[in-house]
Amino acid sequence: MITLHERNGLPNLAPEDALPIVDAHHHLWDLGNGRYPWLQDEYHEDFFLGDYHSLCRDFLPEDFLALTARQRLVGTVHVEAERARDEQVAETRWLEQVNARYGFPNAIVAHAWFDREDSAEILAAQAARPLVKGIRSKPVTSTSPEESIAGAKGTMQDPKWLEGFARLADHDLSWDLRVPPWHLVEAAEVAAMFPQIRIALNHTGFAWDRSPQGMARWRKGLEALALQPNVHIKLSEFGLKDSPWHYDDNRIVVLTALEIFGPERCMFASNFPVAGLRASYDTIADGMAAMIAPLGRAVQEAVFAGNARRFYRLEEQHG
Amino acid sequence: MDNRARFLASGEDADLPIVDAHQHYFDIEHHYYPWLNDRPLRPFRYGDYSSICRNFLPQDYRRLTGRHRIVQTVVIEGEWDPATPADEVRFVESLANDEPTLAAMVAQAWLDREDASQLLRQYADHPLVRGVRHKPTVTSLEAWREDFVAPGSMRDPRWREGYAQLAENGLHFELQAPWWHLAEAAELARDFPDVTLVVNHTALPADRSEEGLAGWRKNLALLAREPNVALKISGICMPGKAWPVEANRVVVNDAISIFDVSRCAFASNYPVDGVVNGMSEIFDGFKTITRDRSPNDRLALFHDNARRIYRLA
Numbered sequence: 001m002i003t004l005h006e007r008n009g010l011p012n013l014a015p016e017d018a019l020p021i022v023d024a025h026h027h028l029w030d031l032g033n034g035r036y037p038w039l040q041d042e043y044h045e046d047f048f049l050g051d052y053h054s055l056c057r058d059f060l061p062e063d064f065l066a067l068t069a070r071q072r073l074v075g076t077v078h079v080e081a082e083r084a085r086d087e088q089v090a091e092t093r094w095l096e097q098v099n100a101r102y103g104f105p106n107a108i109v110a111h112a113w114f115d116r117e118d119s120a121e122i123l124a125a126q127a128a129r130p131l132v133k134g135i136r137s138k139p140v141t142s143t144s145p146e147e148s149i150a151g152a153k154g155t156m157q158d159p160k161w162l163e164g165f166a167r168l169a170d171h172d173l174s175w176d177l178r179v180p181p182w183h184l185v186e187a188a189e190v191a192a193m194f195p196q197i198r199i200a201l202n203h204t205g206f207a208w209d210r211s212p213q214g215m216a217r218w219r220k221g222l223e224a225l226a227l228q229p230n231v232h233i234k235l236s237e238f239g240l241k242d243s244p245w246h247y248d249d250n251r252i253v254v255l256t257a258l259e260i261f262g263p264e265r266c267m268f269a270s271n272f273p274v275a276g277l278r279a280s281y282d283t284i285a286d287g288m289a290a291m292i293a294p295l296g297r298a299v300q301e302a303v304f305a306g307n308a309r310r311f312y313r314l315e316e317q318h319g
Numbered sequence: 320m321d322n323r324a325r326f327l328a329s330g331e332d333a334d335l336p337i338v339d340a341h342q343h344y345f346d347i348e349h350h351y352y353p354w355l356n357d358r359p360l361r362p363f364r365y366g367d368y369s370s371i372c373r374n375f376l377p378q379d380y381r382r383l384t385g386r387h388r389i390v391q392t393v394v395i396e397g398e399w400d401p402a403t404p405a406d407e408v409r410f411v412e413s414l415a416n417d418e419p420t421l422a423a424m425v426a427q428a429w430l431d432r433e434d435a436s437q438l439l440r441q442y443a444d445h446p447l448v449r450g451v452r453h454k455p456t457v458t459s460l461e462a463w464r465e466d467f468v469a470p471g472s473m474r475d476p477r478w479r480e481g482y483a484q485l486a487e488n489g490l491h492f493e494l495q496a497p498w499w500h501l502a503e504a505a506e507l508a509r510d511f512p513d514v515t516l517v518v519n520h521t522a523l524p525a526d527r528s529e530e531g532l533a534g535w536r537k538n539l540a541l542l543a544r545e546p547n548v549a550l551k552i553s554g555i556c557m558p559g560k561a562w563p564v565e566a567n568r569v570v571v572n573d574a575i576s577i578f579d580v581s582r583c584a585f586a587s588n589y590p591v592d593g594v595v596n597g598m599s600e601i602f603d604g605f606k607t608i609t610r611d612r613s614p615n616d617r618l619a620l621f622h623d624n625a626r627r628i629y630r631l632a
Binding site: 248251252255256258259262263264290291292293294295299 | 433458464466467468469470472473474475476477479506
């Protein structure tokens with residue numbers, strides 16, 4: 001299978017036996033060609049990884065290819081990068097141009113709100129684009145596990161939000177679920193209400209709190225979600241606000257996710273460039289390959305490529 | 320006349336020399352064993368085990384042997400405080416100084432812990448220690464699947480890094496895991512051919528239904544294909560019942576036919592199996608079940624194999 005680097009006339013530096021990778025979650029942005037408030041004029045002081053000033057510049061396909069030169073990338077899934085919400089479909093159109101020129105991303109998880117006046121219209125517009133396979137839309141969440149805002153406007157219990165969410169099924173789109181770990185059990189309730197909507201939990205459910213209590217709460221959330229067969233999980237973004245990327249700690253997160261979901265529902269993802277705040281692409285990809293090596297090559301290939309290819313239907317283009 | 324010769328001459332059950340391949344010593348008054356000292360007690364396959372939450376020392380063992388001729392024993396780590404695993408070795412060594420039957424020990428290890436290398440190197444300097452046990456992470460039969468993995472499981476690469484250091488330290492591995500995890504054990508045995516893997520407690524055939532035993536047999540056979548594996552036949556009491564000779568006859572004979580007489584060893588698992596049955600009763604049971612086997616086969620199962628596996632002098 002031709003790699004993205006070969007497709008772009010770049011030397012292939014991956015070792016002979018490198019795993020083929022479909023990166024199930026990364027971002028691209030061209031700050032001269034779109035507005036990304038969080039990277040431009042609305043810097044988030046409370047970003048989950050802390051200081052991210054180094055991300056506040058273009059991250060173009062060439063940059064992605066340069067950082068992944070030692071990997072055997074055969075496909076990617078672009079997840080909406082919080083482009084200005086009046087440019088939601090424009091982001092999709094830009095990514096289509098990128099795909100036409102560079103051969104990736106090969107699937108798009110676009111943005112649409114579920115609870116706005118124009119939700120149905122935006123969702124239909126996104127769904128009409130052949131590369132769009134899913135939607136990421138962050139529900140309103142609380143700022144800490146102690147605070148509950150269940151039922152408030154825009155939360156996963158808001159009837160209007162749920163009504164918009166239900167429209168994913170009309171378009172056969174999946175949902176990329178990104179919430180803090182204390183909302184995972186609520187998310188499982190949504191998954192149970194809509195068994196026909198396939199859901200991809202982002203960033204391993206954010207195991208931010210590595211204390212025994214924090215890990216127990218995270219585990220409980222994962223277990224609740226895994227009971228729903230329509231939920232998959234992306235193994236990505238183990239970055240912590242105040243610590244460096246640590247193989248051993250992250251191995252526990254990865255193996256716990258695999259224990260709970262089973263390898264057939266786990267997808268490797270880089271979350272680049274964001275995860276690059278803590279580790280190189282090679283550290284993350286090679287590290288995870290080592291973490292699951294004892295499961296054998298077939299499982300590695302499923303986690304690194306096959307599962308994402310299937311979940312995001314990389315071979316199909318609807319429209 | 321030595322023990323083997325005497326038995327071969329008389330053929331009497333009472334003369335059959337026994338190496339008890341799996342027992343424990345506890346001193347809970349002076350040392351900390353979380354599962355014995357802490358309350359509430361944990362869930363356990365034999366149910367309420369409060370009766371063994373007390374000291375069990377060589378004089379206690381001796382009182383229970385009855386008419387059985389137990390010539391040597393192998394002490395397996397007793398879930399001592401995981402913070403100080405090497406201290407259990409020193410404790411058991413101190414018992415061995417006064418107890419000539421205490422012939423070998425299997426120490427506690429934590430293969431995925433940062434101090435694993437250091438601990439294993441330390442054990443290499445204690446001649447009593449022949450191997451280590453680290454109960455890997457396992458799951459229930461209901462939750463199990465073929466591609467099972469979890470932190471601390473046999474497929475955890477960090478755990479395997481620790482396992483990879485056993486051979487260089489002259490240690491073997493004792494596996495306590497239920498039978499549905501034996502495919503993982505077979506992978507380990509294949510990937511580390513220099514390490515002997517000794518399965519504890521007959522791989523725990525707790526479910527004696529036809530289906531349960533079929534699964535147990537199938538997995539045992541899968542593991543038995545690997546040459547560097549042995550099986551201890553013990554831990555097959557049934558809670559609330561006298562040691563069930565007839566039910567266990569099937570288990571023991573199947574285990575022996577799958578692993579062969581040359582790779583099985585009987586053991587008391589005392590005092591833990593004492594939650595359910597008497598030690599004499601357990602060895603009586605093994606003797607009854609093997610009565611029709613040749614004297615040499617019985618010596619292998621009760622004595623010779625354990626001496627070989629544990630390199631006893």
